[in-house]
Amino acid sequence: MSLHAVRQHLAQAGIELQVHKKRVKNINFRLKPYTLMVSAPAFISTAQIEQAIAKRVSWAIDNHAQVLEQHQRKHRPLADSSTADSPILLWGAEQSLTLSRDKKLAYYREQLAATMPSLFDKWQPVVGAYANEIRLKKMHTRWGSCNTRARRIWLSVYLPAYPLECTEYVIVHELCHLHHANHSHEFWQTVATAMPDYRYWHDMLAGKTGQLD
Template sequence: MTKKRVKNINFRLKPHALMVSVPVSISSKQTVQAIAYRVPWAIANHPQVLERYKRKNSALAEPTADTPLLLWGVTQSLTLTHDEKVAYYRQQLNEVMPSLFDKWQPVVGAYANEMRLKKMHTRWGSCNTRARRIWLSVYLPAYPVECTEYVIVHELCHLHHPNHSRAFWQTVEAAMPDYKRWHDMLAGKTGKLD
């Protein structure tokens, strides 16, 4: 539990913790009552949060040498070590990234100053809104190219909204109406890719 300059008591259920942000003005008694009220909710929703966490971690896990090489969602006949796969994915992404940003920046109405690739294990992309720098995961070429396009759109939309507010998701949907399909695929909700 942390005391913050917030208006309401906020709960965030993590795989192994219930995070609570409490306004500075709230008393200890009110805090205890609010937490006691939310514990049943946390217990009821914990299995779903844990499953989502496991799915996300398995989707972002480094591919091993014995896993099939996927390129843009299609199984390839190449057999590569992990390091070779990362280099291959980096090369493939470097080739398409400029044209994908050229395609989506005018649609979103936001322009990045810099685009880079990174071996990210917990996310598919990130955005530094101040520097207007977007990072993409080198593992994206394992999925259909539309997944990479979705991540680009998602990160570009953060240049308009540096959060995941309703306005942010409306901006994503306005730019890419079918974004949920690609979002869900990256989140592991649509099953195995082939």
């Protein structure tokens, strides 16, 4: 199985393959959230690397859910254990109301569900890709995800806390995965063509509670 085929197979499971040649004696594998990192000795041929990675594809896919669960448990916001009311942001602007965590999530879900159809109607023709299904989910480590085979896009219910353009960027990002299942140079070119200022909104979300797949 070629590296390209392996990348495509892993991408369908939401895993990006990263291969680096280093000054190591053996091929080393490290499975992280949404990423399979491979370090290979500089003297090993591409064919040998492909063969070794192909043997690990099933292992990576089978164990990825457990890695995600451990990561989410470790990085779960402290607010999850609190029922106290707190101020709320909507599309980046502070609101006059305060809500508990559960009510805040319900409020964000309602706001995103109401806004989402018009945003997809706006951006799908621009990107030139159309989702079969759009869902909302409480995600701590992702802003969005895309199942390229089912053409199903998930959005994080936390997005309405940030400016509307951030949600638009996440939608563009996930729609572009319907053209490119990985984060290749071609993928980012497609994102930039659809949304030239995407980097500003990307950076605003970077380092917050989620990350993109």
